[in-house]
Amino acid sequence: MDKNLSLGNILGILILLGIIIGILTPIIAFKYRGSKTYTSPLEWLLKLPFINISKKLVEKYSFSVDEGLNVVVYVSGGIEITEGTDKKVQVKVYEYTGIPSWIMGLEKTYNIYYNKTINTLYIDVKGYLIELKLPSNIVHSITLNIKGGGVEIDTSLKNLKEFYAKISGGALKFKFSNLAKSKIDINISGGALDGELDYTMFKGESYLFLSVSGGVIDLDVRQPRSIKVMVEGNVSGGIASISIGGSHIGNFFKDEGYDVAEGKLHVVYRISGGVIDLGIYR
Amino acid sequence: MDFPSIIRDLGESLIAPRQVIRILIAERRGLLFGFFIVLIFSIIEGAIATLTFIGKLATWIPVGFIGWLFGGLSLLFGTTLYVILSIGYWIIGGLIVHLFCKLFNGQGLFEQTLTAFSYLWLPAFILGLGAPFILILDYITGIGLFLLLFSISFIWGLILSSQAISEVHGFGVGKALLSVISPTVILFIILIIIPLGLTL
Numbered sequence: 242m243d244k245n246l247s248l249g250n251i252l253g254i255l256i257l258l259g260i261i262i263g264i265l266t267p268i269i270a271f272k273y274r275g276s277k278t279y280t281s282p283l284e285w286l287l288k289l290p291f292i293n294i295s296k297k298l299v300e301k302y303s304f305s306v307d308e309g310l311n312v313v314v315y316v317s318g319g320i321e322i323t324e325g326t327d328k329k330v331q332v333k334v335y336e337y338t339g340i341p342s343w344i345m346g347l348e349k350t351y352n353i354y355y356n357k358t359i360n361t362l363y364i365d366v367k368g369y370l371i372e373l374k375l376p377s378n379i380v381h382s383i384t385l386n387i388k389g390g391g392v393e394i395d396t397s398l399k400n401l402k403e404f405y406a407k408i409s410g411g412a413l414k415f416k417f418s419n420l421a422k423s424k425i426d427i428n429i430s431g432g433a434l435d436g437e438l439d440y441t442m443f444k445g446e447s448y449l450f451l452s453v454s455g456g457v458i459d460l461d462v463r464q465p466r467s468i469k470v471m472v473e474g475n476v477s478g479g480i481a482s483i484s485i486g487g488s489h490i491g492n493f494f495k496d497e498g499y500d501v502a503e504g505k506l507h508v509v510y511r512i513s514g515g516v517i518d519l520g521i522y523r
Numbered sequence: 524m525d526f527p528s529i530i531r532d533l534g535e536s537l538i539a540p541r542q543v544i545r546i547l548i549a550e551r552r553g554l555l556f557g558f559f560i561v562l563i564f565s566i567i568e569g570a571i572a573t574l575t576f577i578g579k580l581a582t583w584i585p586v587g588f589i590g591w592l593f594g595g596l597s598l599l600f601g602t603t604l605y606v607i608l609s610i611g612y613w614i615i616g617g618l619i620v621h622l623f624c625k626l627f628n629g630q631g632l633f634e635q636t637l638t639a640f641s642y643l644w645l646p647a648f649i650l651g652l653g654a655p656f657i658l659i660l661d662y663i664t665g666i667g668l669f670l671l672l673f674s675i676s677f678i679w680g681l682i683l684s685s686q687a688i689s690e691v692h693g694f695g696v697g698k699a700l701l702s703v704i705s706p707t708v709i710l711f712i713i714l715i716i717i718p719l720g721l722t723l
Contacts, residue, residue, distance in 0.1 A: 248538060252537045252538065253532070254534070256537075256645070258648075259567075259648025259651035260651055263650060264566065264570070267573075270658045
């Protein structure tokens with residue numbers, strides 16, 4: 242044992258610190274990493290114990306909306322959509338503090354307004370984090386245009402009839418339950434999507450369009466057995482993994498009795514690059 | 524305050540590698556010390572490199588199997604592979620260094636060459652200290668910082684290792700430096716020059 246605090250000992254302690262931090266950091270980073278879609282690429286950093294990054298509330302809005310609400314979102318920052326109270330939409334705009342602007346991007350704007358005449362909420366955000374509380378049972382349609390960052394929809398949106406998502410970067414995560422007759426249209430040319438669609442019994446034909454020219458779609462569809470399914474695919478590149486009840490199917494599949502069924506789900510996918518992993522369960 | 528001798532040995536290796544290697548050889552614990560350095564620092568380098576180059580990409584892929592494949596497995600396999608390659612480089616590279624040392628009429632033993640050559644990994648502690656910054660930065664900047672720290676660590680390691688080799692074999696630092704960089708040059712020729720020549 243050496244009792245003097247010499248330069249050698251100080252450097253030795255520094256090396257020891259390097260060893261400890263070098264081993265602990267990957268473990269902590271891996272533990273907090275997961276395969277979760279974060280509302281912003283930097284969101285997960287807020288959860289790391291050694292990072293002092295916080296988000297600051299910039300502005301908040303509250304709108305009284307009508308049933309059959311349409312939501313249009315343009316995002317290259319981050320949006321987290323959660324369950325709101327009856328007929329009240331609440332929007333909170335946050336900005337990150339403690340992160341240099343060259344990391345977050347120099348351009349930061351947000352524009353939020355509600356048009357009562359056409360019952361439509363518009364959100365256009367760049368470089369900010371938006372927290373949006375939506376009353377789940379009154380939303381009729383959602384249109385998303387994601388160019389970066391991420392969108393997480395953590396509410397069931399029970400009466401959703403139309404959902405359009407165009408993703409050219411960033412990530413989208415959602416789970417819609419009690420879906421009835423509806424039209425879901427997802428177009429991805431970059432980034433990633435992780436979604437779940439839970440259908441309830443409905444009459445008529447629901448549509449699910451998936452178009453991938455880059456990026457990744459991982460989508461699980463759950464539906465009652467009485468709803469018949471038709472799948473039409475066109476693969477000119479990329480990887481498509483389509484399964485029904487765990488069995489992989491080819492580019493075309495049609496349930497027996499589809500044409501005369503009361504409830505039908507028509508799935509159309511086109512892939513020219515990237516990955517589709519679609520699982521239909523009943 | 525009492526400090527374990529290993530802390531002193533590690534710290535003084537950075538400022539007086541000649542003195543420390545003499546002590547290590549005299550106390551016959553050089554090989555164990557060298558193996559400890561290569562193992563610990565290759566684990567650190569491997570884990571940080573895997574997370575920096577591959578793990579960060581997996582974070583943004585919310586597809587279960589791909590995230591799992593690139594995330595969990597890549598960290599395990601990336602780190603294990605890096606450790607195996609590092610130990611392989613330490614032993615085989617050490618053999619090449621030793622052969623060059625003998626060409627320059629070096630007096631040391633192979634075991635002593637390996638101990639001295641292990642100093643190449645020691646400055647990788649700066650990668651450990653910089654790990655939180657590497658991993659919080661965005662993908663490209665993170666890779667940039669990793670490569671910068673890795674380059675500093677490598678050059679610093681070459682200097683320390685050359686001094687230690689020079690002490691062990693009893694010749695000048697110039698010859699020692701040539702010996703220490705010989706495995707890197709050979710690896711560069713095998714991996715870059717020959718494939719490039721074959722494709723042209």
